[in-house]
Amino acid sequence: MTGLSGAALNPGQELSQALRLWPLWTFMSWQDIRQRYRGSLLGPFWVAGGVATASLGASVLFSRVLQIDNREFMPFVALGIALWSLISLTLIEACHSFTASWSLIRNAALPRPVHVLRTVWRNLIVFAHTLPVVAIMLWLNGQRLHPEAVLALLGLGLLMVNLVWAAWVIALLSARFRDVIQLITYGLQFVSFITPIFWYPDMAGRHFGMLVLNPFYHWLEVIRAPLLGHAPNPENWAVTGGMALAGTIVAILTFRRYRNDIAFWV
Amino acid sequence: MALIEVRDLTVDLPIYSTQARSLRRSVMKLSTGGRLMRDEGRVVIRAISGASFTLERGDRLGLVGHNGSGKSTLLRTLAGVYRPTSGTVRVDGTISAALDPMMGLEPEASGLTNIIALARYRGASRREAMAALPAIADLSELGPFLDLPVKSYSAGMVARLAFAVATSFEPDILLMDEWIAAADHAFVQKARSHLQSYFAQAKAVVLATHDFGVIQQLCNKVLVLENGVAQALGSPAELLAA
Numbered sequence: 001m002t003g004l005s006g007a008a009l010n011p012g013q014e015l016s017q018a019l020r021l022w023p024l025w026t027f028m029s030w031q032d033i034r035q036r037y038r039g040s041l042l043g044p045f046w047v048a049g050g051v052a053t054a055s056l057g058a059s060v061l062f063s064r065v066l067q068i069d070n071r072e073f074m075p076f077v078a079l080g081i082a083l084w085s086l087i088s089l090t091l092i093e094a095c096h097s098f099t100a101s102w103s104l105i106r107n108a109a110l111p112r113p114v115h116v117l118r119t120v121w122r123n124l125i126v127f128a129h130t131l132p133v134v135a136i137m138l139w140l141n142g143q144r145l146h147p148e149a150v151l152a153l154l155g156l157g158l159l160m161v162n163l164v165w166a167a168w169v170i171a172l173l174s175a176r177f178r179d180v181i182q183l184i185t186y187g188l189q190f191v192s193f194i195t196p197i198f199w200y201p202d203m204a205g206r207h208f209g210m211l212v213l214n215p216f217y218h219w220l221e222v223i224r225a226p227l228l229g230h231a232p233n234p235e236n237w238a239v240t241g242g243m244a245l246a247g248t249i250v251a252i253l254t255f256r257r258y259r260n261d262i263a264f265w266v
Numbered sequence: 267m268a269l270i271e272v273r274d275l276t277v278d279l280p281i282y283s284t285q286a287r288s289l290r291r292s293v294m295k296l297s298t299g300g301r302l303m304r305d306e307g308r309v310v311i312r313a314i315s316g317a318s319f320t321l322e323r324g325d326r327l328g329l330v331g332h333n334g335s336g337k338s339t340l341l342r343t344l345a346g347v348y349r350p351t352s353g354t355v356r357v358d359g360t361i362s363a364a365l366d367p368m369m370g371l372e373p374e375a376s377g378l379t380n381i382i383a384l385a386r387y388r389g390a391s392r393r394e395a396m397a398a399l400p401a402i403a404d405l406s407e408l409g410p411f412l413d414l415p416v417k418s419y420s421a422g423m424v425a426r427l428a429f430a431v432a433t434s435f436e437p438d439i440l441l442m443d444e445w446i447a448a449a450d451h452a453f454v455q456k457a458r459s460h461l462q463s464y465f466a467q468a469k470a471v472v473l474a475t476h477d478f479g480v481i482q483q484l485c486n487k488v489l490v491l492e493n494g495v496a497q498a499l500g501s502p503a504e505l506l507a508a
Contacts, residue, residue: 004361004389009346024386031383035372107369108387109345109361179289260349263342264280 004109011256018111025114029122044129051082051130055137062198071141078137079224080197086127087163087219088188093119094167095174095181102266112259116168124160138227146229155222155232158240162219165247172258175265191216215243269439269470270321270344274353277314277336277343277494313339316353317496319489321470328481328502329474331491337474340491341365341441344472359438359469362388366443367428373417377408377427380416384431398434405460406430407453422450429457433464440468444475458483478502 009017037043055078062077063070097119104110174180195216196204204211211217218232218239225232314336321327329337342348343355345363370387371380381402385395403412406426416424432442458480465471465484475481481488481502488505490497498505 005346005357023391024389027386027392028383031372031375031379035374038374103366103368104370104387106342106347107345107363107365109347109363109389110387176287177289177292178287183289261280263347264282 004111009111011259014111014259015113015252015255018113018117021111021114022117024110025118026121028114028118029125032118032122033125044126047085047126048130048133051078051085052133052137054081058198066199066203068200074141075138075143075228076200076224077198078134079227080220082127082130082134083159083220083223084192084195084197084216085130086123087159087216088192089126090120090123090163090167091170091188092181092185093123094170095184097167097171098175098262098266105266106263112262113168113255116164116171119171120160120163120167123163143228145227148226148229148231151226151231152223155226155240158222158244159219161244162240162247165244165251168251169247169254172254172262175262195220212239215239218243268320268356269323269325269358270319270472271356272320272344272353273318273356275314275317275340275343275350275355276312276352277339277348278351279311279313279339279348281309281311283308313494314343315494317489317491317494318353319496319499321472321487323469325487326465326471326485327473327487327489328485329472329489329491330476330478330481335491336494337491338365338443339494341443341472341474344439345441357439360389361439361441362432362435362437363441364428364432364443365441367421367425369428371416371424371428374415376414377406377412377416377419378403380427381406381412381431384428385435388431388435388437390435394435402430402434405434407456422453426453433460436467438469440465440471440473442471442473444473444477444480 005013005017033044037046040046042049055074058081059070059074059077062068063073066073094116097115098105098112101115101118105112105115170180170184174184191214194211195214196211197220201208201211201217201221212235218236221236222232222240225236317336317340319327329340331337339348341363342365343350344357345361345365347363370384372383375383378399381399382395385398385402386392390398406412406429408423408426411419411423416427419427433440461484471484473480473485485502487499488502489499490505
């Protein structure tokens, strides 16, 4: 017996069916990647190449401008750029989660969150392809893994929860309003400058109080800090964990309220 | 217990214009308390109005009506794409919806790749999809074309592919919009005889069609829709005689 439950589902059941359908959305993510890099030499490793060139360029430039030790700075920049690519690409591609799947949304009995989970998972796969390059850049600069590195896994888990709810909300807004993709794209460009990717957090000096208000700083820090051998601040954990919880609640509320409208918006 | 129970179903479809999608206008609407531009560019169509029917195990319902009479909306509501504006829809069982032959097609990918993907969109597992692949390829009669990208297919070939996937798994309930007409005569004949044996396996079928021949051959109930209102429900013999 094969099939989906369609009209039989209430919102709670639809959410849990979406999660149980993980073999489907992971399949869809891989299909997307195969499709996107069809006939390309390096496939998703091109993104790894992008991370490598950007971190090399940025670390050579900024270590001189800021007069800091490049051997220490390059691992920091490489991790920052790889993580920032994961975050920004996920949030930008989330704008198309529903609109690009309009034909499935209007004709198939699939739970709605499947389309968002597909986007997030696809970007996690691409991110995984950048990890060997990051590892090499860390190793070449004498950066070794400390026991704290285990915390990075917890950090990545929290980041994924945050990306799922944020991608859901963005997908919803962007299906309704055509301007959202521009706002997200240029907004993230701005955020990439005020987030410590190319500079150390303590360089914020007397503006550190404002930095603490930037959620992306905390999202980066819970993964980057443990991999560089120091534990993240308690407030890094508090903000990332708190946002994961609050954001999930917001996503569920908007799911209940707007789920039916998606088919009319796409 | 009824497999499908629809009671007093009303479905409104909002249609959004370009204006209604503008963020600037929505923000202005907020700041003016909604008085200035209330519902500008947003039209609501009542696609289904107060429909009721039940389907038991073994029922094969044919939906007939003019273009825009609400057939597709009813199918989409049963599939869970649209939710009722008022009234209830109760569906007891798994669903396979074949509403649009172009659904989920990846034009750059080969026919075979698309078959696997389409099967999985219907809830088939990887293993089930792989196991069904030879039979689906066979039924589609597309042969060597299955290795070519779907963008090179004609409309009829796409219809064959989608039809073969849609009718190769066994859901409890099959929902179908009759687009198979796009295929050539020989395939339509084959499709009908395949549908007949396939309908015998499904617990319930809802089929939208303009072809009374199909209804007489395949259905035991007919629902006539007009402007979203269910005009009559009965057996094909009763309704087509009238």
